[in-house]
Amino acid sequence: MADSAAATIGHHPPGHGPADGTKRDFLALVAGAGGAVLVGALAWPFIDSMNPSKDVLALSSTDVDISPIPAGSAITVVWRGKPIFVRHRTAKEITEAQNVKVADLIDPSAPATDAERIKAGHEQWLVVIGICTHLGCIPLGNKPTDPRGDYGGWFCPCHGSQYDTAGRVRHGPAPLNLPLPPYAFETDTKIKIG
Numbered sequence: 001m002a003d004s005a006a007a008t009i010g011h012h013p014p015g016h017g018p019a020d021g022t023k024r025d026f027l028a029l030v031a032g033a034g035g036a037v038l039v040g041a042l043a044w045p046f047i048d049s050m051n052p053s054k055d056v057l058a059l060s061s062t063d064v065d066i067s068p069i070p071a072g073s074a075i076t077v078v079w080r081g082k083p084i085f086v087r088h089r090t091a092k093e094i095t096e097a098q099n100v101k102v103a104d105l106i107d108p109s110a111p112a113t114d115a116e117r118i119k120a121g122h123e124q125w126l127v128v129i130g131i132c133t134h135l136g137c138i139p140l141g142n143k144p145t146d147p148r149g150d151y152g153g154w155f156c157p158c159h160g161s162q163y164d165t166a167g168r169v170r171h172g173p174a175p176l177n178l179p180l181p182p183y184a185f186e187t188d189t190k191i192k193i194g
């Protein structure tokens with residue numbers, strides 16, 4: 001992580017731009033971060049600043065065109081400062097999510113069934129707030145090549161929590177399912193978050 005951060009800083013000659021000092025301070029924090037809490041707290045701004053053009057789209061609007069998202073992948077959009085995962089689920093991922101018994105869940109509180117966590121008629125789309133319910137890291141799993149844990153959803157590298165393809169926690173220490181943001185389908189290919 002420090003290598004890519006250093007590469008980014010290399011684009012700015014020393015003393016140029018107001019971000020220099022901030023970035024050096026940030027690097028010092030990362031280098032000295034022995035505590036998981038600090039790493040967790042920094043995870044989102046770090047990802048936001050280092051990979052803004054890939055799977056993170058910082059939208060000023062909460063309208064999201066979901067048509068470019070291939071099945072099996074998710075994107076992250078920003079809503080009210082929070083990362084929102086919008087995942088296009090495969091048929092296999094939907095079936096796996098539907099077959100889970102609520103009684104087997106770590107967090108069985110509603111919305112816990114797959115039907116409660118998606119919009120009827122749009123089963124292939126899952127929209128969750130992408131913040132681990134343990135200490136606030138951003139779980140991995142949006143890209144098919146990312147680690148997704150044993151349940152095929154997301155894996156939080158901070159302390160190993162795992163989420164399934166409905167965003168429900170299946171392996172701790174996270175205690176709660178990923179929350180759902182308010183959203184609605186405006187068309188089959190466009191959602192409005194908020």
Ligand code: FES
Pocket residue numbers: 040132133134135136137156157158159160161172173174
């Ligand atoms: S923040 Fe600890 S497992 Fe996710």
